Amino acid sequence: MNAFEVLRDSLFFFKRHLASIVQLCLPLVIVEALLQQVVDHASDPDSFSSVSVIVGLLVYPLYTAALILFLDARTRGEAPRTLDLLAMSARLWPRFALLTALNTLLILLGLSLYFLPGLILMVMLAFGEYLLVLRGLNPLHAMKESLWLSRGHFWRILLCILCVMTPLWLLKGATLAVYPEPQNPIVSVLIDSGHSFLQLFTSVVLFRLFMLISQLPEKRDGAV
Template identity: 75%
Template sequence: MNPLDVLRDSLYFFQRNLGQIAQLCLPLVILEALLQQGVNSALGPDTFPGYSVVVGLLVYPLYTGALILFLDARTRGESPRTRDLLAMALTLWPRFALLTAVSTLLILLGLSLYFLPGLWLMVVLAFAEYLLVLKGMAPLAAISESFRLSRGHFLRILVCILAVMTPLWLLKGASEAAYSEPLNPLLSLAIDSAYSFLQLFTSVVLFRLFMLISEQPDKR
């Protein structure tokens, strides 16, 4: 399970299904960016960052849940309709939002403790969303099982996450440096939406890893 093979296979899938992924997720990604922009405009750019997290909890579980369901369906050769995927994602929203809230708080707490604990939590929680959506687990059970599944695969997961996120972090930093504040609202919306959409590639990579690791014999 070479990380380069995982990244290559995931990129191939993402490119082949880009149109369907965009149709499924991009409208909600843009809605999320619009809501974030509205919150910043109403409360000011220096407002409490928790408001941004709340906006994410409203929309992120919908498009991420729909994407995970789409990935699972495509691996089985199925082509579900967009509205069916979104309807299923909507039924998962309460549990997914709770999982996202708990995971976000844990990672932010870890990042505040000299960064490395946050990075460790980011890795060991990587499969929780897939376990909740695909296995029907409760949020805390999904977190516990993600810890177990990631055991013995930490470096592999970390390499895959960093290989995707590092270029995106650099791209975001470059865009912020290139365009001085205050940004044109439409330009800001385009940048934020593009950045969030490209982050969905991380979900594709982690789904591929999740499937490969889940297929291995249980060593407990």
């Protein structure tokens, strides 16, 4: 299970189903960017805004859960309707939002402790969303199961995340260099929406890893 093969397969899937992913996720991504723009203009730019975090918790679980359900359906050869996927993601929202809040809190706490603990937690908790959506686990159980599932695959998961996120971070930096703060609100929404949408490729890559790792004999036999 080579990391670069995972990336290649994920990129092929993302390109093949790009139109469907755009239709499913992009409207909510734009709504999230618009809400964040409103919050940013209403708050002190130099202070941490808890409202901004709440906006993410409101919208991110909806389009991410819908994307995970879409990935699972397409893997099984099914083609569910966009509205059905969004309806299912809405039902999952309370648990998914709680999981996102817990993950964010732990990772931010880890990052504050000289960065490395946060990076480790980000990798080890990477499969929690898939366990919650696809296996119906509660948030705490999903986090615990992700810690177990990622054991022995830390470097492979980290490499896949960095291979996706590093170009996106560089692209975001280059975009901010071309369009520095303060930005036109429309330009800001477009940049934030585009960046958030491209980050969805990380979910595709991690889904591919999750499927491969969870099917390994030692993982499958030990699954709860």
